[in-house]
Amino acid sequence: MKIHEYQAKELFRTYDIPVPKGGVAFTSGEAEKAARDLGGFPVVVKAQIHAGGRGKGGGVKLARSAEEVVRLAGEILGMTLVTHQTGPEGRKVGKVLVEQGLDIVQELYLSIIPDRASASIVIMASAAGGMDIEEVAARTPEKIVKVPVNPLIGLQSYHGREVAFGLGLPGGAMKPFLAMLGRLYKLFVDYDCSLLEINPLVVTRDEKVIALDAKVNFDDNALFRHKDLLAYRDLAEENPLEIEASKFNLNYIALDGNVGNMVNGAGLAMATMDIIQQAGARPANFLDVGGGASAEMVENGFRIILSDKNVKGILINIFGGILRCDVLASGVVQAARQTGISVPVVVRMEGTNVEEGRRILAESGLNLITAVDLKDAAQKVAQIVA
């Protein structure tokens, strides 16, 4: 789960992690008020979307007066912001964060991530803050300090020193930096974060260390123990079909092709998307109805796939194991009748009781095209949409 910068900074404040003074605004009027509340100029107006690269995309602007705040907020609110993380379609901006401008002497990069291979929590830092960290890592890896923390012992003082000395911080900033790192680590663990990134983390002229930016993602599998985070979910940032699918525990991701597909199991679903592409068509979605798909799941899957107007054909690929193919076939037929399917459907099923399953599909009187194997299925559906 992703949240906005202003929400991440709210969370930071509850952990006494220093952030600039600021307020969120949904209109240019609110932005003006937020700016006046800060008690001085310049201020920074920052677009709030769930994607990075906002500055380069024109979503972060400096304002030197209240009038400028109104004008800039007016420009940013409602704009479609395109960054390297949004894709070419961009993201519509619905809110801005208005923050005090700071007198910055140094920009740093700091992040905390779980490392899957070593099962450790890794702190990454760099004195080359404010830049695209992937670029820094590729060009000048020596400028990145990486400190792995074993989650069983947690963050120790020496971990902090390794990071701080690695960054070459000015003396006065050392102590506040170490205190801040401890709090960030605690927040990361407390909330099951999957990413915590501050770029830039700044040192001000009076040697304060402040999180100028804040990006925090959470492990979806751990949300059951963080009910308070659910209030941070922003449906405007999600695809409407994906929201609908999530209500039925369906794993759906919208793509831009025209072959809808429904598969049981995530790995097989990915492989099915791939084989559709190899047959010369393009997948319209990823949809995993679960290893043991039920008739109800299949029906909901159909509805969601068909709400995508680009879909010109559907491929159902089910490997019936524990769940028998005849039961599945009945489910598909029932779902097809109830949903009223408007496009051709190719069904490929394999596994237990497959002959009986194919017979049920053939005798249903529905426009269901049976495929003998995966290759055949992909070719048939590709021909339909060609």
Added chain:
Amino acid sequence: MSIFVDQHTRLMVQGITGKEGQFHTRQCVAYGTRVVAGVTPGKAGQKMDDIPVFNTVRDARAATGANASMIFVPPPFAAEAIMEAADAGIEMIVAITEGIPVMDMMRVKNYLATKTSRLIGPNCPGIITPGSCKVGIMPGPIHKPGGPAGVVSRSGTLTYEVVHQLTRQGIGQTTCIGIGGDPVNGTNFIDCLAAFQADPETRGIVMVGEIGGSAEEDAAAFIAAHVTKPVVGFIAGLTAPPGRRMGHAGAIVSGGSGTAQGKIAAMKASGIHVCENLGALGEMCAAVFK
């Protein structure tokens, strides 16, 4: 021969009285697996069919000599269930549960580093030595006993698809292992590859990977250095968009790393026979393993 599980496996099931636990325990028993105990806290003294239920893993092991455990415990308690099994000295732990938080699994993994237990999973279909022992939720009848192929995969139904194609080509399997789709898991590709390399009956290996992380690249390097048996590889997710989790918690391309293209290139460079079209995997294995 086989790896990790066989007729000497004495299985206990943690979470045996739940709906999934009951169903799959019966499927394992029907396949011929020796299921000797179940564990559900507070239900000691009861029986699931003929299988005695205990309050703790330690009790179950002491009373029945169980040496393996299959875990169906729900995600909030699953990490603890794995650690309980390891603490009680269970040698083989197979965690089926999907949805365990990463933070929990990182602690489990670091804890297991101090133990001799082997963990398979979580978020996996389990492990099967066809004709001998099934510890998991995979459909038994699609498998063919006797080798020569060893199968290791990060997926569930995709593994069934692969096994089915092998069986249809007349290629039996020594052991099939699903190592799970989570970012942090127990047994990895390399552990399985080393075991298959050492198993005389396994004469060829099928390795099924997917996007996310670098386990396939690491495995490819291991294969180049240590595996002399032919390996056929497949990677799912060529068309997956970056930054999105494709169903499995671990299946995500992040910042240009973990792509299918990168994995396929690494595997090819290591001499692995990479199959790029799933529909043709069985035929390719028949050609490579003959």
